[in-house]
Amino acid sequence: MAGPRLELPVLQNWSCHNCGGCCRQHLIEVTEEERQRILKQNWTAQDGVHQPVMQWHSGPPWRKRYRLSHTADGGCVFLDEKGLCRIHAKFGEAAKPLPCRVYPFAFHPSGKSFAVSLRFSCPSVVANKGMSVTQRTSELRRMAEEVIPRGAEKSPPPLLTRTDRVDWPDLLPFVEALDHTFADPTSPFIIKLHRAIIWTTLVGQSSFEKLRGPRIRELIGLLMEAARVEIPRIPEKIDEPSRLGRLYFRTLVAQYARKDTVADLSTGPWGRWRLFRAILKFTKGAGDVPPLQSGFKPVPFASLETPFGSLDAQSEEILTRYFRVKIQGLHFFGSAYYDVPFAEGFHSLALMLPVTLWLARWLAVGEGRNHLTVDDVSKGLAIADHHHGYSPALAQYAARNRVRWLAESNDLSRLCLWYSR
Ligand code: SF4
Structure with a gap:
């Protein structure tokens, strides 16, 4: 056919x-x-x-x-x-x-x-x-x-970095390499994600003005190897994200946790006012988390910061499949994701891990638990992915700038590790 x-x-x-x-x-x-x-x-x-x-x-x-x-x-x-x-x-x-x-x-x-x-x-x-x-x-x-x-x-390829564009045959090896990173069956999900953040950050900082063809593949191999050497295993001591990193993270999570349908909170002038007040509470991060949609209960912000234990095998499978489908489907940069370049798009996708786990923790604490079930992770992911690439709020300069800052300051990796523990 x-x-x-x-x-x-x-x-x-x-x-x-x-x-x-x-x-x-x-x-x-x-x-x-x-x-x-x-x-x-x-x-x-x-x-x-x-x-x-x-x-x-x-x-x-x-x-x-x-x-x-x-x-x-x-x-x-x-x-x-x-x-x-x-x-x-x-x-x-x-x-x-x-x-x-x-x-x-x-x-x-x-x-x-x-x-x-x-x-x-x-x-x-x-x-x-x-x-x-x-x-x-x-x-x-x-x-x-x-x-x-x-x-x-005939669509032109999306940007690789903020300044450089390469043709499709030179762009797609970056996507294949990302998929390869997540296909590794021997490493825990968080390690694969951490390595991918490291090597894509290096891609975002590099110049590709004169690099083409086999030399691009050679460079990708070197960057991936450097990330493997840098992150051999889950670090014994997990550093807390910075204060500013947490603040930026909470304002982004609020955008993922909202619901903009007729029966929910953020439509109409009154709905928008309630959403504004809720986002202010997210900015402060003290007291109870304001429920932004019907499935969430008010729970203390502080209760979401304690260790919840590592993820079970089924949750790891869901998250690995999620990342691989989004990567293989080019659903994280270019026209599929607010026209952002490859590295920045991947950093937004990486942020989906702490966002999903934060929402999953919120659901778990609402049920009186401080450990996650597959159901919590599945629901957290479904809520977060509803907005990923589709919410006008996440396309705005302020949201894009926060993701860039989190990646550049290394808080993105810290957030991923912090909410995976
Ligand atoms: S299973 Fe998926 S596609 Fe079918 S009704 Fe539910 S949300 Fe819609």
Whole structure:
């Protein structure tokens, strides 16, 4: 079958298990064609569908943009009691808006082909439940033809560093080397991550103006070896992150912990005011953590800083798979991630470890525990990944600058180690 050439994440399985989570978390904008199609479906209260089924959510009156409505409990108007989509049930999958059909997949230019990644905001992706992604090749090709704009295979490569860009054949070895770092079966996850932070930081500080071809591969090999020598094992003494590092970290975590859907806290003027006050509390880091979405309970900030013990094998597998899917899927830099360069994008991805573990600790302490279960880590990851690369707040200069500062000051590695203990 012809169509875009796809690179699939071989280690990932997925099938939808109808939890209805995406139908509650995402606000779906529809095209004019989709709007007309849904209007012609003639939905009424007898079908269990509230009116209006779509709402004008942005744009001037002469160019209105519509999204699917949500009910007061937060679900999409088409979500039924069994967690199924009414449009899908009555008219088939093809009748649904495109974003609903594509989720949780994402397609990113990768030279002459397209890398396929998945969003871990879907619990079935986190749990690796269902059919192997490679068995979905024909379905993904059809989807890619609809999603990928014409000419996208000619997209220029993203920046490698803040100043240098190399062609795709010289950029992709960096991505392969990162994947190779995480594929090492003999080292704990935290060691692999620590090494990857070290060698990508060196990449970010290097000049590639005159380096091309085999010399790039040679340099990558040298940097990876230097990181292996520098970090042979988990350090016996784990240093605390600096005060400023913790402050920056908490303000970033607050952005990952928020929820911007209809039934949650941060929409509308009152919601935005509550979010602002909550973020101020995160900045102070004293007293109780303000719950930013329904699953979290108020717990003392200090209770999240004590040792929780090392991660179990299942949590390590989830985190390794998460990093490898995001790396193989080019879901961490360039057009997939606020157009940031390779090294900076990887540092943002690395930050997902302390963010996930901080959120997992918050869930655990809320349940009266000071150790993590796989369920805590899975939920923490699903909450954090919902925003990673999709939240406008994380694209802003202040957020980008904080991630850069954490990487340059070495607090990024300290935070990863601190919350893994
Ligand atoms: S979040 Fe995942 S499993 Fe749940 S309904 Fe959406 S696609 Fe299906």
